[in-house]
Amino acid sequence: MTLLQKPFRALVIGSSGTIGSALVSTLQMHSNCAEVMGIHRGSIPSIDYADPSTIATAAEALAAHRPFDLIIN
Incomplete structure (x- = not known):
């Protein structure tokens, strides 16, 4: 069963690391991932x-x- 069947939008927090960048790449290849x-x-x-003000700004x-x-954190 595919949970995200419709075109979906994803957010990866921490996307510059090894795992985060791999998740972004995998999601970009997913046929139902619109963005x-x-x-x-x-x-x-x-x-x-480490800087709480960036959390609110983001x-x-x-x-x-x-x-x-x-949303993947």
């Missing part, structure tokens, strides 16, 4: 759990986009 967005310390918006920036169907 993959990855964020990390060097992206715009950036996110760094959340505000991402709220301007359509909702994500899949």
